[in-house]
Amino acid sequence: MANGGHAAESSPYVELERAAWARLASSGDDALDAVEIERVRGLGDQLDLDEVEQVYLPLSRLLSLYVGAAGALHRRQEEFLHRTQPPRTPFVIGLAGSVAVGKSTTARVLQHMLAHWPEHPQVALVTTDGFLLPNAELERRGLLQRKGFPESYDRKALLRFVVDIKSGREEVDAPTYDHLTYDVVPDRKVAVRRPDIVIVEGLNVLQPAAVRSDGRTGLAVSDFFDFSVFVDAATSDIRRWYVERFLRLRETAFRDPASYFAKYAALSEAEARAEAERIWDAINGPNLRENVLPTRSRATLVLRKDADHSVRYVRLRKL
Numbered sequence: 001m002a003n004g005g006h007a008a009e010s011s012p013y014v015e016l017e018r019a020a021w022a023r024l025a026s027s028g029d030d031a032l033d034a035v036e037i038e039r040v041r042g043l044g045d046q047l048d049l050d051e052v053e054q055v056y057l058p059l060s061r062l063l064s065l066y067v068g069a070a071g072a073l074h075r076r077q078e079e080f081l082h083r084t085q086p087p088r089t090p091f092v093i094g095l096a097g098s099v100a101v102g103k104s105t106t107a108r109v110l111q112h113m114l115a116h117w118p119e120h121p122q123v124a125l126v127t128t129d130g131f132l133l134p135n136a137e138l139e140r141r142g143l144l145q146r147k148g149f150p151e152s153y154d155r156k157a158l159l160r161f162v163v164d165i166k167s168g169r170e171e172v173d174a175p176t177y178d179h180l181t182y183d184v185v186p187d188r189k190v191a192v193r194r195p196d197i198v199i200v201e202g203l204n205v206l207q208p209a210a211v212r213s214d215g216r217t218g219l220a221v222s223d224f225f226d227f228s229v230f231v232d233a234a235t236s237d238i239r240r241w242y243v244e245r246f247l248r249l250r251e252t253a254f255r256d257p258a259s260y261f262a263k264y265a266a267l268s269e270a271e272a273r274a275e276a277e278r279i280w281d282a283i284n285g286p287n288l289r290e291n292v293l294p295t296r297s298r299a300t301l302v303l304r305k306d307a308d309h310s311v312r313y314v315r316l317r318k319l
């Protein structure tokens with residue numbers, strides 16, 4: 001049910017069907033021109049023009065509202081504390097969802113659209129895969145078949161990273177991951193130098209804090225998010241997108257001899273499909289069910305996609 005009656009009153013969310021959400025795009029004067037929209041589309045290989053205009057433009061407008069309000073609150077709090085207005089910390093957006101649901105595509109589109117605002121904010125994008133434990137360490141811990149599960153990350157380092165950003169540190173380094181070699185890259189870091197906005201994208205970014213051995217609950221990265229987005233779709237669709245992407249990579253990246261998956265380039269299409277389905281059913285599917293989906297209700301906003309990646313409805317927390 002979208003937006004009406006008793007159910008709406010008993011829910012902490014507002015749900016907007018696509019058409020109602022899309023109408024919010026036309027009410028401003030910040031629409032991207034045709035050239036800009038083409039540039040944004042180029043970021044996602046199959047991103048639809050309507051999708052950019054009808055879904056991501058209203059989302060970028062809503063985010064601009066939140067960033068502006070956070071700035072105003074920051075100023076009021078500094079006045080209240082009788083402090084001489086130290087600069088505000090970056091506005092942090094968490095972006096969560098399954099493997100292959102379209103997180104990277106959504107993150108890149110948002111990064112570009114937010115940077116296009118008249119104030120031209122600096123928008124940094126960090127993916128949590130850089131915080132995965134190295135393959136050698138995963139192997140030592142018997143976790144190579146659990147890549148992407150919460151325990152496969154250096155969660156302390158990821159938390160430290162977000163805490164450092166929200167502490168206002170001038171420069172914070174993030175480690176990086178290489179999908180080609182399927183491993184973290186020890187000596188390649190990206191420096192995050194006090195941008196206006198940081199997007200933190202990853203499977204598990206909305207996980208609540210773990211309960212420690214002494215029974216205490218620590219902090220989680222999501223405790224430092226100013227806004228969060230969960231990209232959602234039916235599991236059967238996501239599984240299909242995963243397999244399709246795997247088959248496309250077989251035609252391209254897997255052909256590189258340096259690729260961890262080079263061995264798959266020689267497989268027939270049927271064999272490659274079976275291998276992709278095996279990886280999904282053994283790793284990414286269970287991780288979605290056990291760890292990712294249970295965090296959906298923690299997001300500020302949920303983008304629910306249809307089988308063709310078009311967003312069918314948007315669910316937003318009430319204020």
Ligand SMILES: Nc1ncnc2c1ncn2[C@@H]1O[C@H](COP(=O)(O)OP(=O)(O)O)[C@@H](O)[C@H]1O
Nearest residue numbers: 046047098099100101102103104105241245309
């Ligand atoms: N909005 C979209 N429209 C069309 N295709 C999309 C869209 N978002 C993602 N895809 C496709 O779905 C697949 C998974 O997207 P990706 O962004 O790589 O997912 P993730 O980062 O969640 O693993 C890719 O093949 C991508 O091209």
Ligand SMILES: CC(C)(COP(=O)(O)O)[C@@H](O)C(=O)NCCC(=O)O
Nearest residue numbers: 099127128129147148201202203283
């Ligand atoms: C690297 C990933 C864990 C995603 O990490 P994220 O940036 O979401 O933290 C995932 O893309 C992955 O490689 N999963 C392992 C199973 C597979 O090969 O699909």
